[in-house]
Amino acid sequence: MEGVRRISTGYPAIDDLLGGGYPVGHLSLIYGEASSGKTTLALMASAERARRRLKVLYIDSDGRFSCERFLQVSGDPGSLEMVLVSSPSDFWDQSRLILNLEAFLMAGTGLAVVDSITSLYRLALGSGGDAVALNKALSKQLAYLKGLARARGLPILITSQVRWSGGDSAEPVAKRILEYWSDAIIGLRRSQGGLREVSILRNPGFGGTGRGLFSIGDAGFTAPRGPIPF
Secondary structure, eight states, rough: TTHHHHHHHEHHHHHHTTTOOOOOOOOEEEEEEEEEETTHHHHHHHHHHHTTEEEEEEEEEESSSOHHHHHHHHHGGGGGEEEEEOOOSSSSHHHHHHGGGGGGGTTTTEEEEEEEHHHHHHHHHTOOHHHHHHHHHHHHHHHHHHHHHHHHTOOOOEEOEEEEEEEEEETTTTTHHHHHOEEEEEEEEEEEGGOOEEEEEETTOOOOOEEEEEETTTTTEEOOSSSOOO
């Protein structure tokens, strides 16, 4: 896996943690608790691609994509026209969108995002859905995304909510399924002083793991303001 190509996360310090950015031709998982910065990281990568006039396919399963926030992160008024946003109505609609994603690929597509891949899955489970059928469908979505990333040489980002596994320990919803299919794994956590901790837990083609503390500003993740709490 040496020599894996990468795209920028939109912030050089996080690029450095990943050895250059998100791996191209791979499926990258970003997970974390609410307000930890998952969508912000997805928007930053999307904005970076759009500023280069590359198309971004963005599946907004959380219903949180904001044109105003995207433009704030991007800083380029013309970048929004490069982003195609789809908002599934339920988990099965999400399945249809993902399993037909290749039909929306075009020349100059530079990134695909699913934010969040587990929100509608979790809602379906909580509404009494068949857990076996839902798990199979989620696994099929992830397998398709991973195969599409490799076949088309495309970086694909997915985000996930978390569940608490005891104490202050959090893990992705559907942990075993997501970890099985994901190539790169980035964990986010809210820290003291309003900071966000970014942990690189798996990263193809780049040895070791990494961790950093960052603030979130108008343009996304940035260097911490003031002293770092210990």
